Amino acid sequence: MQLDSVQNKITTSKTSSYIFVKGKSNSGKTISAINRAIFLKNNYCLYDNDRILIICSNNEKSNKLKSLFASMSMEAEGRYMTLLEPKVNVVDIMSLESILNKYNKFNAVTLKNKILYMKEALERIKNRYPQIKSYEDDKLKFLADEIGWIKSCKYNMEEYQNANRIKRNSSAKRLNKNSLGRKAIFKLMLKYNAILRKNKVIDEEDRILNAIKCLKNNSRLKFTHIIAEDIENYTRAEIRLIQTLSNEKKYSTVFFTFNKENISNANAWFIKNRKLSTISNGDKIKSFILKNVYNVKKTNSKINKNVIIQSMENFRYNDLKHNTSFDFVRDIDNKSEIILDDNIKYSKEDMNKIPVFNDIAAGEPIMINPEITDDFYMPKYWIKGTKDCFMLKIKGDSMINVDICDGDYVVIKKESMAQNKDIVAVDIDGSATLKRLNITKNKVLLMPENDKYKPIVINEEEGARIIGIALGVLKIK
Numbered sequence: 001m002q003l004d005s006v007q008n009k010i011t012t013s014k015t016s017s018y019i020f021v022k023g024k025s026n027s028g029k030t031i032s033a034i035n036r037a038i039f040l041k042n043n044y045c046l047y048d049n050d051r052i053l054i055i056c057s058n059n060e061k062s063n064k065l066k067s068l069f070a071s072m073s074m075e076a077e078g079r080y081m082t083l084l085e086p087k088v089n090v091v092d093i094m095s096l097e098s099i100l101n102k103y104n105k106f107n108a109v110t111l112k113n114k115i116l117y118m119k120e121a122l123e124r125i126k127n128r129y130p131q132i133k134s135y136e137d138d139k140l141k142f143l144a145d146e147i148g149w150i151k152s153c154k155y156n157m158e159e160y161q162n163a164n165r166i167k168r169n170s171s172a173k174r175l176n177k178n179s180l181g182r183k184a185i186f187k188l189m190l191k192y193n194a195i196l197r198k199n200k201v202i203d204e205e206d207r208i209l210n211a212i213k214c215l216k217n218n219s220r221l222k223f224t225h226i227i228a229e230d231i232e233n234y235t236r237a238e239i240r241l242i243q244t245l246s247n248e249k250k251y252s253t254v255f256f257t258f259n260k261e262n263i264s265n266a267n268a269w270f271i272k273n274r275k276l277s278t279i280s281n282g283d284k285i286k287s288f289i290l291k292n293v294y295n296v297k298k299t300n301s302k303i304n305k306n307v308i309i310q311s312m313e314n315f316r317y318n319d320l321k322h323n324t325s326f327d328f329v330r331d332i333d334n335k336s337e338i339i340l341d342d343n344i345k346y347s348k349e350d351m352n353k354i355p356v357f358n359d360i361a362a363g364e365p366i367m368i369n370p371e372i373t374d375d376f377y378m379p380k381y382w383i384k385g386t387k388d389c390f391m392l393k394i395k396g397d398s399m400i401n402v403d404i405c406d407g408d409y410v411v412i413k414k415e416s417m418a419q420n421k422d423i424v425a426v427d428i429d430g431s432a433t434l435k436r437l438n439i440t441k442n443k444v445l446l447m448p449e450n451d452k453y454k455p456i457v458i459n460e461e462e463g464a465r466i467i468g469i470a471l472g473v474l475k476i477k
Contacts, residue, residue, distance in 0.1 A: 017283035023290030129184035
């Protein structure tokens with residue numbers, strides 16, 4: 001498999017304590033990681049106890065990585081062969097899930113009991129810390145998430161009081177530094193931990209911390225080079241667990257792949273662009289960005305039975321206004337031209353450049369990100385007669401009945417007014433959502449297109465305003 005220039009540079013880069021490879025899905029991060037493992041095996045496994053670990057979050061992903069590694073090895077071995085190549089296999093592919101299961105002999109608390117223990121702890125401190133009441137909800141989710149974050153970061157009271165806590169979503173409550181609210185939550189955590197110990201069970205954070213403790217002095221599970229896939233949703237404790245697996249030789253390396261668009265864990269360490277240096281312990285960092293996005297297709301090649309990389313991207317544009325669709329492709333190296341299915345070609349002069357923003361929610365409202373992340377060229381006649389258009393990436397599934405899905409891009413015409421039944425982007429107190437407008441005599445509703453969700457009632461006090469009207473939906477095929 002031929003690598004592009006950036007992937008080749010990543011693979012054969014001289015050893016550096018930390019390498020971070022950032023990129024979207026299908027940008028070649030995994031291909032680079034596997035080639036890197038083979039390069040390290042043949043060049044930087046100098047002694048009998050040198051080993052390489054490729055690690056991911058769960059067993060399903062590790063099985064896929066094993067299959068891909070096996071299919072790529074024959075070709076890559078020839079590319080990176082040296083006299084230093086070890087005679088035995090030194091590459092292990094494991095999941096974080098399997099390590100946690102192996103090094104935990106304690107019973108895990110059930111979700112039902114976790115809520116009961118949280119409620120019990122809450123009752124014990126309510127009188128002394130009445131501020132805690134303002135952070136309650138039906139299933140104590142906010143408090144449980146906050147306690148999980150404190151435990152994952154292994155903070156003491158002082159560290160927690162001074163830590164930067166990113167607001168996780170529009171419904172999250174604000175916790176100021178050095179506040180009584182933070183003090184109350186920390187005390188709640190101590191009570192909750194005591195109840196867990198009394199009942200001889202542990203929660204997910206304890207599982208990770210126990211595994212770290214067991215692995216610190218376990219020389220049999222130490223690796224000279226570690227390659228960790230998709231760390232964007234890992235907590236601080238999970239990242240620390242991976243670091244604990246390093247045997248920290250002078251030429252040891254840690255290699256992380258990262259996709260910020262895939263962050264879904266509210267307690268992920270790297271939420272809201274936290275600096276990479278926060279986990280490097282002062283060691284040297286090399287950072288690479290993979291900007292190209294490739295189509296991955298199966299092939300019958302004897303050399304590589306799994307993937308072939310192509311340079312064309314496939315899209316479908318659904319015109320909501322005229323109820324029509326267009327399939328088209330573009331070359332990743334020339335994004336200002338597209339070719340339709342019937343071989344009609346549109347050049348740059350036929351196109352409008354539309355700014356792309358992240359993100360808007362099709363579900364619960366999320367905070368508006370005002371930063372332009374990209375531009376997309378579209379034929380002028382698809383958005384004829386409209387100016388000031390922009391695109392927003394969708395997160396969520398509340399509009400799936402009209403085929404607006406998670407990961408789609410919606411073309412929005414800037415408007416402050418809309419007609420009844422229009423699909424509109426609405427700003428609600430700094431948070432954005434996409435819904436169908438429903439105006440009645442008595443009220444204004446934002447209607448989802450998914451029975452799982454309830455309508456949002458718009459009151460004058462809520463400060464809602466229409467950002468624009470949806471014209472079309474761009475889908476990546």
